[in-house]
Amino acid sequence: MSCREGLISPQTETKA
DSSP states (O other): OOTTHHHHOTTSOOOO
């Protein structure tokens, strides 16, 4: 999951 998907899915915490 890309950091951009982090915006869509809260599961992926944006590291950037």
